[in-house]
Amino acid sequence: xxxxxxxxxxxxxxxxxxxxxxxxxxxxxxxxxxxxxxxxxxxxxxxxxxxxxxxxxxxxxxxxxxxxxxxxxxxxxxxxxxxxxxxxxxxxxxxxxxxxxxxxxxxxxxx
Amino acid sequence: xxxxxxxxxxxxxxxxxxxxxxxxxxxxxxxxxxxxxxxxxxxxxxxxxxxxxxxxxxxxxxxxxxxxxxxxxxxxxxxxxxxxxx
Amino acid sequence: xxxxxxxxxxxxxxxxxxxxxxxxxxxxxxxxxxxxxxxxxxxxxxxxxxxxxxxxxxxxxxxxxxxxxxxxxxxxxxxxxxxxxx
Numbered sequence: 111x112x113x114x115x116x117x118x119x120x121x122x123x124x125x126x127x128x129x130x131x132x133x134x135x136x137x138x139x140x141x142x143x144x145x146x147x148x149x150x151x152x153x154x155x156x157x158x159x160x161x162x163x164x165x166x167x168x169x170x171x172x173x174x175x176x177x178x179x180x181x182x183x184x185x186x187x188x189x190x191x192x193x194x195x196x197x198x199x200x201x202x203x204x205x206x207x208x209x210x211x212x213x214x215x216x217x218x219x220x221x
Numbered sequence: 222x223x224x225x226x227x228x229x230x231x232x233x234x235x236x237x238x239x240x241x242x243x244x245x246x247x248x249x250x251x252x253x254x255x256x257x258x259x260x261x262x263x264x265x266x267x268x269x270x271x272x273x274x275x276x277x278x279x280x281x282x283x284x285x286x287x288x289x290x291x292x293x294x295x296x297x298x299x300x301x302x303x304x305x306x307x
Numbered sequence: 308x309x310x311x312x313x314x315x316x317x318x319x320x321x322x323x324x325x326x327x328x329x330x331x332x333x334x335x336x337x338x339x340x341x342x343x344x345x346x347x348x349x350x351x352x353x354x355x356x357x358x359x360x361x362x363x364x365x366x367x368x369x370x371x372x373x374x375x376x377x378x379x380x381x382x383x384x385x386x387x388x389x390x391x392x393x
Binding site: 225229232236239240243249251252254255256258259262265266269270274277278281282285286289290293294296297300 | 331367377384
């Protein structure tokens, strides 16, 4: 029992660290697309790890926590993709370090 | 050493005031709608910390979900239909 | 030991919260603010789970479930509106 709680607290700390790194990337990244990447991928992984650690620490709550994890896994990548597409269509400029814009190339090929 | 719930309430209250200030000084309407939704979200977290989970659930669903949805839906309709049909 | 772990995790989440709040206040475009709204909602879910672990109340997790649905709805609606130009 204590072993499970120890593993759970380690996973929970890793999740909190990923959440902090996501917030740092949201503050530091140069343009909107990099901010979307840092702000959604890192925070999704951090939240999933934190909920998994909580489920390991308190096994009685595991069903509810797994339900929240399922919802986050379905909805979070979808919202980030819709947000990035909206930014690209609204004409948000890319940073000067960008090498390749595949979405603009695809849109040019289609029309 | 102040208690943890009091610190959480003070922090979320300051964040709600900051979001309300953003909603006040911004020049674009969508940002104001998002900031108002954020104020409602922080108020919901404050209700939760003050041990009222049902009130927090209602506040999150109505204030932060339904109001934002209605504002953006109506703004999209107005933009699509010209906005000057009496 | 569990209490110390929860306090450290809460401090990390609070630091990320402050950074995301700065991005919300200073974001140059509306998309940045919608993104900051999304991240703040996810951080609120993490904070609610930590609060539930500290307080030992499982009813808080229902509110976290409502939040997980709401952030999706608000971000989708706002992004659909912003697609047509700012």
